[in-house]
Amino acid sequence: MKPAIDPLPTTPTAAMLRTLAVVAALCGTIITAAHQGTQAAIEGNKRLAIERAVFKVIPAAVSVAEYLALPEGRLVKVGADKTAPAGAIKFYAGFDASGRLVGVAAEGAAKGYADTVRILFAWEASSQAVTGFGVVSSRETPGIGDKILVDKDFLANFPLEAKLSADMKTLANAIRTVKHGTKAYPWEIDAIAGATITSRAVGRAIDETAQALLPRIAPHLAQLEDRP
Amino acid sequence: MTATRTDRWDEFMEGLWRQNPxxxxxxxxxxxxxxxxxxxxxxxxxxxxxxxxxxxCFLVSLLRKRIPKEVRIATYIVIIATFVTVVDYLIQAVSLALYDALGAFIQLIVVNCVILGRAEAHASKHPPLPAVLSALGMGAGFTLGLFALGAVREILGAGKLFGISLFGEHFQPWVVMVLPPGGFFVLGLWLLLFSAWTRRQRRKEAIQHA
Amino acid sequence: MSLEIRSAPHIKAHRSVETIMRHVVYSLLPICAFYVFQYGLSALASLAVVTAACLATERFFVKTGTQAGDISDYSAVITGLLLALSLPPGFPLWMGAVAGFAAIALGKALFGGIGCNVFNPALVGRAFAQAAFPQAIATYTPSFLPGRFYEMVPTSMTLPFMQPASVIDWLKAKQLDALAGATPLAKWKFEGVLAGAEELITSLSGHMAVGPSPALILLCGAYLALRRFLDWRIPAAILGSAGLTAWLLFALSPERFPNPFFMLFSGGLILGAVYMATDMATSPVTPKGMWVYGALIGLLTVIIRYYSGLPEGVMYAILLANAATPLIEKITQPTPFGKSRFALLGRARKGASYPLHPGYISREEAHAVTPKKRLFAHKPKAEARKKSNEARD
Known part of the structure; x- marks a missing residue:
């Protein structure tokens, strides 16, 4: 304990600064050491998590590469520096064992019942369709909103048509979520009765990302194909 | 020697039970x-x-004689923030799924009043060994409390404990238990049980004294 | 000889809490009987189990001293019967028992027992069940099924902690479509089908999934109101405001909104208006406050029904109005004789502070001084402030 004898205990400024500097240096060292020590494991974990999520929506894929679709229409592989230019959309390309492109996966987000629902959906170039999706994060009501992953009728919506229009600028038909039992076209999503809001969020999330991303990717599919 | 050992044990039990956070x-x-x-x-x-x-608490206790009291809070916060950052990295390295599940609450450990409270009230006045023991006791008490809440909420809210199904696949989950109100209900129930138990203990002691 | 001097009113009839509660139970019995006639064995079991759970919980908390009151005052019976009437008839019995426990434990014992509760206990129980078992509470079965007195709805006998079986298969075996299990409100909200008037009022005409009969509830409520066991103002205000709101919306766009008659007689609005909103402990005691309170419930009910994800809104509307009750009472205190705005040209009103009228005793003591009739507390006067500053120095 500090001696409390002097009536006006004054610590010299230099001492205060010195202590703070020593503590700051000490703490800095600890943080840096922890960062260095765990960096590799964290990177590995992150890659593993992405791969696992992508493999789930593109079952045929055995390897994954991360790409950025730039606004001017160029596709670049995400490098080590990881600085994404403004307007770029991140997506993942899944390849099978022979290095052939089997699908493209991208994240979409839309407001659900409780909070934003973030999903990862897969698009197949050969059939021009969304083949499936997985949830990245959602806070929807358990037992109601989270039925989007298990409801058989809802999962039967996929593959979902996502064709590009003739001018390759937008989708030929915007993806829409419709009331349960009224699906009439292959680009419509049949909502779950009782979980309409969450179903709609899935539709909007896919539509928004697909409208922005697919026109950029489509002209450059060959570039993704010839992966070494 | 025995006396000191009892003291040490007391230091630990203080946080685990009598002053459970x-x-x-x-x-x-x-x-x-x-x-x-x-x-x-x-x-x-x-x-x-x-x-x-x-x-x-260990670091604060080590440095307790060197920290001027004018800047002690700033120092404690820097020290606490350091270890929170370390824990943040460690959890990410162990499991990203866990990291996502805990979310912002890992970073919010910085402002957990138990930690600053112990640093200020105990560690800054005691040598490292008792400080660490007391901190361990408090931490164990906090973990016990959290576990008591989490176990009940998982059992009722999902029919599982540690992810192992307890009731078979036809279990009806109590949705409210995994929502925020469920947390309040279960906490209230545990507080009720704990205070009923302590009151009974005290009554027993009073009878023994009489 | 000792003289006792008291202010009016001088109560002549002996009327205890127990008398009032007993009469409410009597008036509920015909409703329960018709409900059992509608739904058969399952409804009977549901009424019995939920009420038993309420009584057992009440007894436990009274015995352990957590809660004031007496188990023989019938209030827990009312809670149990109302809760059972507001749940689907085929609600799994174990969930009904949980709801009954939550009703008394969270809705009543927590606040200290009879008369101290802020929210209607039956609705607290129902809100808990709604939050915990959202699917089971939305699963209704049609009334007047053949053989309802010999067999139960399969969901009733679900084992504790287990999921109820699917009602749809059971209905298919009875040659009814899956939609027969939806309430008129759910049908309107999700399918756009409007039920007719005669179906809603008596539910005698077909296999409709309606709750207890509204006509009977109004009749029994009228008996209570005539005997002055409940105040007619609250149900009148609720039905009036709900009807008015629904009529206004209906007049604006008849194709989007259902007619006001459907609004009033579907779902639990009548039951809520007559029996739940009029709970003495949780509704205002001032006559003006009753109108405000009822109008708030009616408005909220219609708004929740139209604009939220839920088909039914009576429960949350009443709970919200319960929470607003102390505030409503505060701003609707009646002006005592001689203290009105015109009595002394405004001067007197400024200092109007009067003991609470014994007829309006709610939570305060008889001699308590009510806060002044203002929305905002006025600032302390300059002298008072100076005085307190001096005191501090």
Whole structure:
């Protein structure tokens, strides 16, 4: 304990600064050491998590590469520096064992019942369709909103048509979520009765990302194909 | 020698039971209500807090004679923030799924009042060994409280404990238990049980004295 | 000889809490009987189990001293019967028992027992069940099924902690479509089908999934109101405001909104208006406050029904109005004789502070001084402030 004898205990400024500097240096060292020590494991974990999520929506894929679709229409592989230019959309390309492109996966987000629902959906170039999706994060009501992953009728919506229009600028038909039992076209999503809001969020999330991303990717599919 | 050992044990038990942060002092309730939807989450949150608590109390106790009291709070916060950052990295390295489940509450350990409270009230006045023991006791008490909440909420809210199904596949989950109100209900119930138990103990002691 | 001097009113009839509660139970019995006639064995079991759970919980908390009151005052019976009437008839019995426990424990014992509760206990129990078991509470079965007196709805006998079986298969075996299990409100909200008037009022015409009969509830409520066991103002205000709101919306766009008659007689609005909103402990005691309170419930009910994700809104509307009750009472205190605005040209009103009228005793003591009739507390006067500053120095 500090001696409390002097009536006006004054610590010299230099001492205060010195202590703070020593503590700051000490703490800095600890943080840096922890960062260095765990960096590799964290990177590995992150890659593993992405791969696992992508493999789930593109079952045929055995390897994954991360790409950025730039606004001017160029596709670049995400490098080590990881600085994404403004307007770029991140997506993942899944390849099978022979290095052939089997699908493209991208994240979409839309407001659900409780909070934003973030999903990862897969698009197949050969059939021009969304083949499936997985949830990245959602806070929807358990037992109601989270039925989007298990409801058989809802999962039967996929593959979902996502064709590009003739001018390759937008989708030929915007993806829409419709009331349960009224699906009439292959680009419509049949909502779950009782979980309409969450179903709609899935539709909007896919539509928004697909409208922005697919026109950029489509002209450059060959570039993704010839992966070494 | 025996006397000191009892003292040490007392130091530990203080936090684990008599001054339990959740059940007696009701401190640090923000993580206690927010992340206890499952036993695993609760336990890992408790362990992370215990680590930060013990490490920062140890460092504060080591430096206690060198820290001028004008800048002590700033120093404590820097020390606590350091160990929270370390824990943040460690959890990411162990499991990203757990990291996502705990969310912002890992970073919010910095402002957990139990930690700053122990650093200020105990570690700054005691040598490292008792400080660490007391911090371990507090951390264990906090973990126990979180686990008690998380276990009940997982059993009723999902029919599982540590992810192992207890009732078979036809279990009807009590949705409310994994929602925020469930946290309050279960915490209230535990507080009721704990205070009923303590009251009974006290009555027994009074009878013995008489 | 000792003289006792009291202010009016001088109560002549002996009327205890127990008398009032007993009469409410009597008036509920015909409703329950018709409900059992509608739904058969399952409804009977549901009424019995939920009421038993309420009584057992009440007994536990009274015995352990957590809660004031007496188990023989019938209030827990009312809670149990109302809760059972507001749940689907085929609600799994174990969930009904949980709801009954939550009703008394969270809705009543927590606040200290009879008369101290802020929210209607039956609705607290129902809100808990709604939050915990959202699917089971939305699963209704049609009334007047053949053989309802010999067999139960399969969901009733679900084992504790287990999921109820699917009602749809059971209905298919009875040659009814899956939609027969939806309430008129759910049908309107999700399918756009409007039920007719005669179906809603008596539910005698077909296999409709309606709750207890509204006509009977109004009749029994009228008996209570005539005997002055409940105040007619609250149900009148609720039905009036709900009807008015629904009529206004209907007049604006008849194709989007259902007619006001459907609004009033579907779902639990009548039951809520007559029996739940009029709970003495949780509704205002001032006559003006009753109108405000009822109008709030009616408005909220219609708004929740139209604009939220839920088909039914009576429960949350009443709970919200319960929470607003102390505030409503505060701003609707009646002006005592001689203290009105015109009595002394405004001067007197400024200092109007009067003991609470014994007829309006709610939570305060008889001699308590009510806060002044203002929305905002006025600032302390300059002298008072100076005085307190001096005191501090």
């Amino acid at each position: 959740i059940f007696v002092m009701t401190l640090g309730l923000c993580p206690a209500l927010a992340v206890t939807v499952s036993a695993v989450n609760a336990l890992s949150m408790g362990l992370a807090t215990t680590f930060v608590l013990t490490a920062s």
